[in-house]
Structures are given as C-alpha cells and as structure tokens.
Amino acid sequence: MKEEELKEATLLAAKVRRDVLAMLQHRGYGHVGGSLSLVELMADLYTKQLRHDPANPRWEERDRIVLSKGHAGPVEYSVLAERGFFPKEWLMTLNDGGTRLPSHTDRLKTPGVDATTGSLGQGTSEAAGIAMALALKGSASYTYLIVGDGELNEGQCWEAFQFIAAKRLSNCIVFIDSNKKQLDGTIEEVLPAFDYVEKMRAFGFNTQKVDGQDIAAIDGAIEAAKQNKSSANCIVLDTIKGAGVPYFENAAANHSMKWNNEEINKATDEAIAALDAQIERGEA
Numbered sequence: 324m325k326e327e328e329l330k331e332a333t334l335l336a337a338k339v340r341r342d343v344l345a346m347l348q349h350r351g352y353g354h355v356g357g358s359l360s361l362v363e364l365m366a367d368l369y370t371k372q373l374r375h376d377p378a379n380p381r382w383e384e385r386d387r388i389v390l391s392k393g394h395a396g397p398v399e400y401s402v403l404a405e406r407g408f409f410p411k412e413w414l415m416t417l418n419d420g421g422t423r424l425p426s427h428t429d430r431l432k433t434p435g436v437d438a439t440t441g442s443l444g445q446g447t448s449e450a451a452g453i454a455m456a457l458a459l460k461g462s463a464s465y466t467y468l469i470v471g472d473g474e475l476n477e478g479q480c481w482e483a484f485q486f487i488a489a490k491r492l493s494n495c496i497v498f499i500d501s502n503k504k505q506l507d508g509t510i511e512e513v514l515p516a517f518d519y520v521e522k523m524r525a526f527g528f529n530t531q532k533v534d535g536q537d538i539a540a541i542d543g544a545i546e547a548a549k550q551n552k553s554s555a556n557c558i559v560l561d562t563i564k565g566a567g568v569p570y571f572e573n574a575a576a577n578h579s580m581k582w583n584n585e586e587i588n589k590a591t592d593e594a595i596a597a598l599d600a601q602i603e604r605g606e607a
C-alpha cells in the first residue's frame with residue numbers, strides 16, 4: 324500500500340469513526356462495538372480495494388459487500404455517506420420512522436447497500452449466491468462477505484462456507500470480524516470457537532489472519548487474496564469490539580449501548596473532538 328493511500332484511508336477511518344459515534348449519540352442507542360471494530364476494514368475497502376461508483380450505486384461492474392452482521396449498519400452508512408452515496412445529513416435519521424437508514428442494512432432502502440441482513444447467518448448464503456452468479460457470468464467483480472464471530476454460531480454460515488469453498492469461488496473474500504465478543508458475553512463464555520484459521524483452512528479456504536485495526540495489514544491481505552485464483556479466500560480480522568475509543572473498548576457490555584448518562588456522553592464528546600482534530604490535521 325502506498326503512503327498516500329494509507330494516509331487517505333487513515334483519514335477516512337477517522338471520519339467514519341467520528342460519524343458512527345455522532346449518529347449513535349444522536350439516536351441515543353445502538354450497535355457501537357461491532358460497528359467500531361470494522362472501521363479500518365471499511366476505510367481500506369472504500370479507499371482502495373472496492374470497485375464502486377457513488378453516482379451509480381447499482382453499477383453492474385461494482386464489487387459487492389454483504390455485511391452479514393447487519394446490526395453494524397452504522398459503519399456501512401458512515402462510509403457510504405463519506406464517499407458521497409447520499410447526503411451526510413441522512414446519518415442523523417438512523418432508525419427514525421421512514422428513514423433510509425434502518426438499524427440493520429436493507430438493500431431496498433439505502434444507496435450502496437447490496438444485501439438485506441440482520442438475521443445472523445443469512446448473509447452468508449446471500450453472498451454465496453451473489454459470488455456464484457458473478458462467477459457464472461464471467462464477471463470480474465468481487466464479493467466481500469463480512470461476518471461476526473458470534474454470528475458464526477449460526478449453522479447456516481458453515482453450510483454457506485462449504486458451498487463457497489467447494490465451488491472454489493475465488494471471487495469471494497470472507498472476513499471474520501474476530502472481536503471476541505457477541506451480544507451477551509464473550510465468545511469464550513457463550514460458545515468457544517476453536518481456531519478460525521484452522522477451521523477455514525479445513526473447509527478449503529485460502530486463509531490469512533491479520534490485525535483488523537491495521538489498515539496496511541488488511542490491505543496486504545486483500546492484495547494477497549486477490550492473487551489466489553484457485554480457491555475461496557478468508558481473512559480473519561483480529562479486532563477489538565469498540566475499537567479506537569478506550570471507553571467503548573473497555574465497557575463490558577459494548578454490543579448495543581444507550582447514551583443515557585453523563586459518562587457515555589462525555590466519552591463520546593471527547594472522542595469526537597479528538598477525531599475532528601485528527602481530521603483537521605489530515606486535511607491540512
């Protein structure tokens with residue numbers, strides 16, 4: 324990854340992180356932890372890796388993103404708004420009645436969203452179908468499937484992975500957001516997962532594991548995956564739930580939080596101010 328690309332992606336990550344915090348604080352509640360863990364992935368995809376056109380969201384030759392952990396809608400909305408798919412003012416309508424930005428992603432409501440998700444597991448099958456259809460058409464487009472580690476409790480994920488691997492869909496890159504936590508506890512407490520790299524390799528995926536908060540590492544892994552034309556790809560992202568803001572990283576229950584006390588509002592205000600300062604420096 325070139326230095327300018329990393330700089331651009333780092334700046335986008337700061338904007339996306341700020342927007343996620345601002346929209347959730349404005350709404351008063353929402354899925355903060357699993358949105359923040361994906362900021363660096365989204366920043367790399369939308370700066371460098373993803374073929375997309377904000378002026379033409381349904382461009383046939385675009386790459387597809389299936390955010391199977393659809394509750395992380397805020398991170399997808401933030402990056403789409405920053406890239407100009409729709410006005411940034413929409414971010415403040417998250418989950419309002421009649422909004423174009425529902426709490427979980429919906430392909431019929433939001434420009435740039437390719438899959439309707441939220442019922443965990445189902446996006447994996449959607450992505451399998453999309454990647455298969457694109458491969459059959461001889462398309463050069465990639466399908467990026469993003470799943471949560473808690474989501475992997477759903478058996479449907481493993482059915483879809485078996486299909487994606489068996490059909491050698493090298494146009495599909497599966498990202499596992501390994502943030503070690505799910506809704507009501509840690510992965511270890513709820514259902515220990517063993518080793519994702521070993522599991523995905525056993526299924527037939529070309530599998531890598533990287534620091535999921537390191538944009539250059541993510542980018543390098545995607546580049547390597549794109550060199551592989553003989554099997555499906557998986558990148559395990561070693562992430563932190565609530566990443567980038569100590570208050571949210573350290574909160575025990577950081578899946579969906581309420582902005583109903585001084586502490587959370589102060590932590591959010593401070594984080595937004597620090598990110599705004601970083602953005603200003605980056606743009607100077």
Ligand SMILES: Cc1ncc(C[n+]2csc(CCOP(=O)(O)OP(=O)(O)O)c2C)c(N)n1
Pocket residue numbers: 356357358360392394441442443444470471472473474475500502504505506507564578
């Ligand atoms: C089929 C289904 N069961 C349960 C839920 C409720 N639910 C929403 S998010 C979540 C936890 C997901 O954990 P993980 O995939 O690790 O997400 P992240 O940590 O990235 O937020 C659960 C159980 C759901 N949305 N769908």
Ligand SMILES: [Mg+2]
Pocket residue numbers: 357471472473500501502503504505564
């Ligand atoms: Mg998780």
